[in-house]
Amino acid sequence: MTQVWDTLPQVLIDGLTLGAIYAIIALGYTMVYGILELINFAHGEIFMAGAFIGTAVLIGLTGLGWVAVMPAIFILLLVLVITGGLTGMLGMGIERLAYRPLRKASKLITLITAIGVSFLLQDIVRFITETQQNNYIVNTPSLFPGSLSISGLNIRYSFLVVIIVAILMMVALEFFVNRTKWGLAMRAVAQDQDTASLMSVNVNKVISVTFFVGSALGGATGVLFAIHYGTIDPYIGFILGLKAFTAAVLGGIGNIRGAMAGGMLLGLLEMFAAANLSAITAGLLSSEYKDVFAFAILILVLIFRPEGLFGRAAIEKV
Amino acid sequence: MKKILDQIRGNKWLQLGLLVGYIALTSLSLILAQRSVAAFLLLLLSFLLLYYTKLPNWSKWAIGLAIMFFILPFSAMQGPAYQEYMDVATLVGIYVSMALGLNIVVGMAGLLDLGFVAFFAVGAYTYGIFATAQANNFMPFGTYPLSGNSFWIFIILGCFVAALFGVLLGIPVLRVKGDYLAIVTLGFGEIIRIVFNNMDQPVNITNGALGLSSIAPPKIFGIELLYSNQIYFVVLFILLFIIFAVRSLEHSKLGRSWKAVRENEIAAQAMGIPLVKTKLMAFAIGASFSGMMGVVFAAKQAFIDPTSFTLLQSINILVMVLLGGMGSVPGVILGAAVVTILNAQVLNELTMWFNSLSTAGIITLPDAMSPVKMQRFFFGALLILFALYRSKGLIPAKNVVYDKRKFLSEKGTKKRLQSVAAPKEDEHDHTGS
Numbered sequence: 001m002t003q004v005w006d007t008l009p010q011v012l013i014d015g016l017t018l019g020a021i022y023a024i025i026a027l028g029y030t031m032v033y034g035i036l037e038l039i040n041f042a043h044g045e046i047f048m049a050g051a052f053i054g055t056a057v058l059i060g061l062t063g064l065g066w067v068a069v070m071p072a073i074f075i076l077l078l079v080l081v082i083t084g085g086l087t088g089m090l091g092m093g094i095e096r097l098a099y100r101p102l103r104k105a106s107k108l109i110t111l112i113t114a115i116g117v118s119f120l121l122q123d124i125v126r127f128i129t130e131t132q133q134n135n136y137i138v139n140t141p142s143l144f145p146g147s148l149s150i151s152g153l154n155i156r157y158s159f160l161v162v163i164i165v166a167i168l169m170m171v172a173l174e175f176f177v178n179r180t181k182w183g184l185a186m187r188a189v190a191q192d193q194d195t196a197s198l199m200s201v202n203v204n205k206v207i208s209v210t211f212f213v214g215s216a217l218g219g220a221t222g223v224l225f226a227i228h229y230g231t232i233d234p235y236i237g238f239i240l241g242l243k244a245f246t247a248a249v250l251g252g253i254g255n256i257r258g259a260m261a262g263g264m265l266l267g268l269l270e271m272f273a274a275a276n277l278s279a280i281t282a283g284l285l286s287s288e289y290k291d292v293f294a295f296a297i298l299i300l301v302l303i304f305r306p307e308g309l310f311g312r313a314a315i316e317k318v
Numbered sequence: 319m320k321k322i323l324d325q326i327r328g329n330k331w332l333q334l335g336l337l338v339g340y341i342a343l344t345s346l347s348l349i350l351a352q353r354s355v356a357a358f359l360l361l362l363l364s365f366l367l368l369y370y371t372k373l374p375n376w377s378k379w380a381i382g383l384a385i386m387f388f389i390l391p392f393s394a395m396q397g398p399a400y401q402e403y404m405d406v407a408t409l410v411g412i413y414v415s416m417a418l419g420l421n422i423v424v425g426m427a428g429l430l431d432l433g434f435v436a437f438f439a440v441g442a443y444t445y446g447i448f449a450t451a452q453a454n455n456f457m458p459f460g461t462y463p464l465s466g467n468s469f470w471i472f473i474i475l476g477c478f479v480a481a482l483f484g485v486l487l488g489i490p491v492l493r494v495k496g497d498y499l500a501i502v503t504l505g506f507g508e509i510i511r512i513v514f515n516n517m518d519q520p521v522n523i524t525n526g527a528l529g530l531s532s533i534a535p536p537k538i539f540g541i542e543l544l545y546s547n548q549i550y551f552v553v554l555f556i557l558l559f560i561i562f563a564v565r566s567l568e569h570s571k572l573g574r575s576w577k578a579v580r581e582n583e584i585a586a587q588a589m590g591i592p593l594v595k596t597k598l599m600a601f602a603i604g605a606s607f608s609g610m611m612g613v614v615f616a617a618k619q620a621f622i623d624p625t626s627f628t629l630l631q632s633i634n635i636l637v638m639v640l641l642g643g644m645g646s647v648p649g650v651i652l653g654a655a656v657v658t659i660l661n662a663q664v665l666n667e668l669t670m671w672f673n674s675l676s677t678a679g680i681i682t683l684p685d686a687m688s689p690v691k692m693q694r695f696f697f698g699a700l701l702i703l704f705a706l707y708r709s710k711g712l713i714p715a716k717n718v719v720y721d722k723r724k725f726l727s728e729k730g731t732k733k734r735l736q737s738v739a740a741p742k743e744d745e746h747d748h749t750g751s
Contacts, residue, residue, distance in 0.1 A: 039497045098702055108430055109705045111497050112640060116701025123695035133730075231510060238629070239508075245501065288516045295505035302494045302502055 007275045009153050012268070017159050017228060019267020020166035023062055024221040025244035025253070026175060028214035034190040034254035035210050036103070041114035042094055044241015046215045051232045052125050054083040055140045059301035062141055072143050076161065076227070083223050084216035090206050091215025100204070110293050118238065126234040137233045138224040140310035159226045161204025165224060169217055176213065177256060186210055192253065239291070243270070245300040252308025261310060270294055327371040333371040340364055341385065345393035355667055358403055359659065362389065369648055386554055391547060404546040408618060410658045411553035415560050417638040417654035418647065419607030422564070424636070425645035425715070426573060427600035428580030430500040432632055433507020434567070435488075437605035439514060439627035441476035441612020443524060446622050447468070449534040453506045455522045469536035470612050473556065480609020481602040492594060495583075501737050507632055515624040529623025536617050549618045556614065560607050564647055576600055577645070631693070634661075637697050640704055643711025652712055660696070665689045 025047050032040045057079050061067050067075055098117050102110045129136045132188040144157040160267045177183035189206045226232050247266040251258025274290040301308065341364050348357040364385060368378055394403040416438060423431045446452070449472070450463050463530045491502050518526030536552065537542045543549055551709055567573045578586035587593050616622050634657065642653025668689040689696075704711065 004746065017387050023464075039501065077547075098706070101706055104706075105550075105709065107496050109430065110425075111430060111500055112636065113702050113705040115636075116698045119633065119694045119698030120702065121698075123698065127692070127695075240503070242504070242508075288512065292509050292512050295509050295615060298505050299490070299502050302491050302498050306494060306498065 003279050011271050011275050013153070013155060013159060015263065015271035016171075016267035017162050017267070018236070018271060019226055019264035020163055021221055021240075021263075022244045022267050023263025024166055024169055024217050025258045026248040026263045027170070027240060027256060029241075029245050029248040030251075030253055030256060030259040031186075031210050031214045033248070034256075035186065035207060036099070038107075038110055038116065040099075040246065041111070041241070042117040042121060043091075043218055044237035044239075045118045045125075045213070046091055046094075046237075047113060047218040047222045047225070047244075048232070048234060048237030049090060049121060049125055050083050050087045051140075051226040051236070052129065052138065052222070052234075053086050053219065054079050054223030055138055055226050055232065057082050058141055058143065067141075067143075076143060076165075080165070080220045084160065084220045087219025087222070088212040088216035089210040091218070095208060095211040096160055097098060100207075108273050117242075122234045129234065137139075140230055142230060143227050153298065156228075162224045162228050166221075167230065171212070172314045173217065173256065182206070182209055197239025198223065201213060216266055237256045243294050246294055246301075249298060249306075250301055250309055252310045255308065258308055258310035262308070266297070269297065327372075330372045334373060334377075337364065337367055337371060337381070339609050340367060341389060341509060345389050348393040349396050355663055358394065358406075359663075360626070361385075361393065362655070362659070365655075366652065367710075388591070391550070395547075400554075401546050402495050404550045406659065407551050408546050408550045408707050409662050410655050411550070411557045412615055413638065413658040414651050414654040415553075415557055415611045416635050418560055418564050419604040420635050421604075421639050421642075421645065421647070421650040422567070422576070422607075423600050423604040424602060424639055425643075425650065426568070426576040426580065427597060428551070428576075429597060430497070430503070431601075431604075432500050432504035432629070432636070434503075434608060434635055435627045435629075435631040436487075436510040437480040437483060437608040438463065438612040438631070439510055439614065439624075440480050440605075441609030442532075442616040442622045443514060443612075444479050444609070445472045445478045445613040446530040446616045447523065447534050448472070449473070449617070450530050452523070452525055452530055463534050465534060466535060468538045469534075469613070469617055470538075473610050476609040477606040478609075478666045481606040483700040484596055484603075484605030486602040487605075488598045492597050504629065507627075507629060511624050511627050514627070524624075526543065527624060529621060529625075530616075531621045533616050533620045535620065535621070543617075548616070548735070549555075549614065553611075553614055556610055561611075561647070561651075563603075568647060572596070580645075633697060633701075637700055640709075641700060641711060643714045645712060646715035647710045649713035649715065656712075661693065665693070665696075666700075668724035 001127040025043065027045070027111070028043045028209075031042060032038060058067070058075070061075060072282040081290070094117055098113050102113060126136045129138060142158070142207070144161055147154055149155070177186060183200045185196070185206045186209070188199065188201055188211075189203055193203050197271060203262070225236075242264065243266060248259045249264025250266060251260070253259075270290055270293065273293045277289055326336070341361070344357060344361040344364060347354065348361055351357055365382060368381055368385075371378065373381075390407065391404070394400050416434070419437075420434045423429050423434070429456075432669055433703055448464050451466070487503070491499060491506070494502055514524045515527050519522040524530070536549070542553065575586065575591045578589065578591055579593065583593060586596075615626075619626075635654075639650055640653070640656040641657060642651065643649030647751065672688065735742045
């Protein structure tokens with residue numbers, strides 16, 4: 001038990017970082033699901049693409065000598081904006097080419113297409129990276145090196161950056177969805193596409209904007225991930241995306257605040273499990289089981305409370 | 319030209335003649351040019367041609383069996399690449415069986431299962447653990463490894479254990495629907511893999527990431543089946559059994575219930591179809607095929623580790639089903655064969671070809687783009703293209719067309735009534751398989 005207490009502060013810090021990343025990716029899933037009722041499997045890959053694009057931009061800026069002279073915050077903002085724009089376009093393009101023609105098709109087919117897109121993106125990123133540097137595992141140059149040390153507790157500067165940027169992005173999204181005209185249109189389309197289109201809402205455009213916003217956030221999160229963890233490869237997106245989806249389900253899919261809370265909760269739980277699972281079970285389960293833990297949560301939530309912790313149960317009408 | 323084609327389409331004797339000529343030609347060219355993969359593939363293509371001929375069913379089967387049992391092994395036997403060809407043929411058999419299993423779950427019952435490879439893993443580990451010294455670590459009685467004679471029992475055992483896992487997964491999972499089901503099965507597949515990867519402590523059951531090596535090869539009448547050309551026949555027998563089972567299930571009461579559940583759950587329920595039982599049967603039967611082939615796979619490879627059972631494999635099988643046509647048995651067989659051959663042979667050949675081109679200095683292809691590494695790219699592209707432009711697959715599923723005149727004619731009515739009067743027999747039929 002003492003070990004649990006001793007590790008708790010570090011677990012909280014690591015958990016919050018991971019949780020913030022889950023939360024923003026979960027937002028992308030939840031927004032798309034809220035509108036199209038589609039699990040956009042490719043969203044995890046957009047996050048991964050964001051990490052790679054961000055790293056490339058960062059390396060490019062270092063080459064130009066900008067990183068050395070300008071404040072790191074400015075560089076970070078620049079990278080975030082460029083990456084967010086590019087991944088947003090990527091998400092919009094995917095929607096236009098792969099999902100829109102299938103909007104009337106059966107769900108099974110759309111889901112299979114989403115998996116296809118995700119595989120395609122993984123491989124495209126892999127071979128672009130590999131042709132560039134013969135190896136698909138990339139080290140991101142660290143933008144915020146060093147760490148604070150408070151009474152034995154190790155707080156990296158990049159942790160603060162991740163948390164602050166993540167919170168800013170979430171606040172901005174809340175504002176966008178609840179206070180702007182586009183947000184209003186999005187909520188209307190999510191409620192009822194046909195009625196919304198009768199109210200002169202351009203449904204296709206709203207869906208495009210949703211994909212843009214979700215993917216831009218996902219790509220920006222990729223940058224944060226790359227800066228904080230330092231190593232990226234083309235396959236980080238799938239499992240991480242899956243866990244973010246778990247977070248979205250945990251918070252009630254289609255529910256934006258729920259996704260934020262679900263992400264934080266899942267990140268904390270996972271880090272807690274990773275640190276303490278073997279101590280709690282007296283060595284029976286190693287910390288390798290932390291992924292099992294996340295999936296088990298997903299399965300349990302889906303089975304017993306499919307509307308999520310904060311969602312309302314939908315009644316199926318025949 | 320059109321006239322000739324029409325003539326061929328109409329005349330089945332002409333078709334037979336052409337087919338026999340084609341088979342003779344391709345097998346001869348395989349005998350003469352052993353290194354030619356093209357000849358081997360063209361010979362395999364004869365199965366597709368056979369499917370499209372208008373011959374009666376029994377003679378199609380007779381010709382097909384003759385090719386599988388005699389012509390293919392014989393014409394491949396003459397040269398050094400024999401084991402290689404037989405290895406590919408064995409793999410095709412294994413994957414066709416798995417794809418047929420997944421086809422029941424996804425194609426017929428409409429339940430998207432993204433963790434299907436888990437059942438394959440369960441089958442493979444069932445045999446792998448007991449056919450190596452691994453089982454000594456936790457079994458209180460008996461001495462291990464079991465000899466290769468036990469392989470035959472383990473095929474049936476693997477089938478049942480996998481079916482059990484199918485039901486165990488199914489019971490909780492069937493409360494969720496559609497895309498949630500896909501996610502949950504995906505999670506289940508990952509859980510099984512991670513558990514197998516970590517079950518080396520506290521008790522060493524699966525030997526963790528190191529995997530199980532030197533698994534006992536199957537043994538029959540004192541002969542050890544070590545080579546692919548021997549395993550090939552084992553796979554062939556199981557495959558024929560599976561095709562037979564699927565064929566008879568497809569039009570049985572259960573098969574029709576699956577399709578009804580796929581089309582509309584609520585309507586199916588209103589027609590008196592027990593939803594839970596029907597779905598569980600789909601999971602169990604689909605899983606059992608995979609489990610059987612898992613046992614064969616473990617025996618064939620003599621080595622298994624958790625990396626053989628990743629999500630990529632599950633998607634791989636899904637591509638086979640989608641490519642062939644969801645719900646269509648001949649389609650899925652074709653899809654599985656195409657994908658497996660693409661994976662096991664064509665990509666390798668292409669890579670070698672590109673390599674030889676680049677050493678000759680004609681074109682230079684970066685190593686990152688060698689076709690073997692582009693597996694995910696090809697699968698992803700295939701999934702998207704087929705979903706967008708041909709979502710029914712290469713050979714779309716055909717439903718038996720309801721012939722009204724036949725039904726109304728007296729003879730038809732009598733037959734119909736008989737089958738309605740004796741549904742028990744029908745039900746008995748499919749629970750056995």
